[in-house]
Amino acid sequence: MELKQVHKLVDRFFDGATTLEEEKHLMSYFSQKDIDPILRAYLPYFKATAQDRKQVLNKPLSPVSNKRKPWIRITAIAASFLVGFFVLQQLQKPAPPTAEELVFEEFKANMYMVSQQLNKGMQGVAYMETLNTTTNKYIKTD
Amino acid sequence: MDERKFLDRILTVQDSMFRLAKRLLTSTEEAEDAVQEVLTKLWEKMNRTATLTNPEGYAMTMTKNYCLDRLKSKQATELRLVHVHQYKASPSLDQQINHRDSVALVYTIMKSLPEQQQLIVQLRDVEQYDFETIAAIAEMSEGAVRVALSRARKEIRKQLIKAHDYGIETGS
Numbered sequence: 001m002e003l004k005q006v007h008k009l010v011d012r013f014f015d016g017a018t019t020l021e022e023e024k025h026l027m028s029y030f031s032q033k034d035i036d037p038i039l040r041a042y043l044p045y046f047k048a049t050a051q052d053r054k055q056v057l058n059k060p061l062s063p064v065s066n067k068r069k070p071w072i073r074i075t076a077i078a079a080s081f082l083v084g085f086f087v088l089q090q091l092q093k094p095a096p097p098t099a100e101e102l103v104f105e106e107f108k109a110n111m112y113m114v115s116q117q118l119n120k121g122m123q124g125v126a127y128m129e130t131l132n133t134t135t136n137k138y139i140k141t142d
Numbered sequence: 143m144d145e146r147k148f149l150d151r152i153l154t155v156q157d158s159m160f161r162l163a164k165r166l167l168t169s170t171e172e173a174e175d176a177v178q179e180v181l182t183k184l185w186e187k188m189n190r191t192a193t194l195t196n197p198e199g200y201a202m203t204m205t206k207n208y209c210l211d212r213l214k215s216k217q218a219t220e221l222r223l224v225h226v227h228q229y230k231a232s233p234s235l236d237q238q239i240n241h242r243d244s245v246a247l248v249y250t251i252m253k254s255l256p257e258q259q260q261l262i263v264q265l266r267d268v269e270q271y272d273f274e275t276i277a278a279i280a281e282m283s284e285g286a287v288r289v290a291l292s293r294a295r296k297e298i299r300k301q302l303i304k305a306h307d308y309g310i311e312t313g314s
Contacts (some may be wrong), residue, residue, distance in 0.1 A: 013295065014295045014296055014298070014299040015292055015295070016288055016289075016291040016293075016295050016296075017292070020270060020272055023267075023270070024270075040306070041302050041303050041305075041306035042299070042302055043244070044244035044245055044247060044248045044302065045248050045267075045298060045302060047244070047245050047248075048245045048248035048249060048252075049267045049268050051245060052161060052165075052264075052268045053268050053269075055157070055160065055161050055164065056157045056160070057156050057157050057159075057160035057174065057177060059174045059177075059178070061149065061152075061177065062145075062149075062178075
């Protein structure tokens with residue numbers, strides 16, 4: 001290709017007016033060694049795009065979603081169960097007794113003790129009753 | 143369509159998908175994830191609707207949409223990255239001189255273009271698709287594609303000349 005033509009082509013290229021065919025000509029021009037000094041400013045661009053074109057994907061692909069997703073779902077379910085379990089436990093646990101309740105419990109215990117002692121005393125009184133009836137057999141009062 | 147056939151068919155575009163994703167997302171890992179993600183979606187879609195006339199073009203469009211979505215959500219959450227991006231929009235003299243490798247300079251210039259232009263340049267100058275194909279993938283009219291390409295290339299030219307005039311060695 002003549003140099004004048006190349007210059008024209010470069011101008012048209014950067015105006016976005018070239019065809020794919022012409023662009024391929026330009027690319028082959030810029031891939032050779034002998035480049036016009038004025039055009040050297042544009043060399044990086046053609047080098048960069050050519051370099052880019054060689055990049056390939058180096059990772060095996062599978063149409064079935066990456067294994068990350070089901071795991072995320074499973075852990076999410078497990079985590080919500082755990083949280084639910086702990087919350088339930090917290091709810092079922094009785095609240096710590098208040099001061100009034102403590103006093104009441106103590107009073108109940110004391111009253112229980114008193115009633116026990118009272119029962120013991122009543123039993124003694126029951127003996128007294130028996131003594132009364134037996135003595136009455138022998139001692140005639142009338 | 144069974145898995146094997148599907149993968150064989152997609153083999154012809156998977157590298158193009160990867161390159162496009164990498165151009166837009168920059169990182170190789172993210173690009174790989176993008177291709178995998180798009181592939182899964184495409185596979186599901188093809189199982190549902192058996193009649194998909196150009197799966198290759200469709201795969202490219204899906205890749206484009208996926209990447210643009212990713213970029214959008216990234217910009218929404220990582221404001222710092224947006225800042226870096228904007229900083230790159232006009233590379234300073236220092237930055238340009240630091241680009242000892244002139245190819246890296248081209249990548250910086252490309253990254254500074256609007257996403258739509260990056261996409262068009264990628265499809266035209268790297269993948270060498272015709273305007274009809276590009277218009278279909280980009281979901282734009284052919285006229286709009288031509289305008290975007292022209293704008294992008296003019297900007298690239300401007301930046302290249304600027305860098306060249308600063309005396310950067312572009313020969314080797």
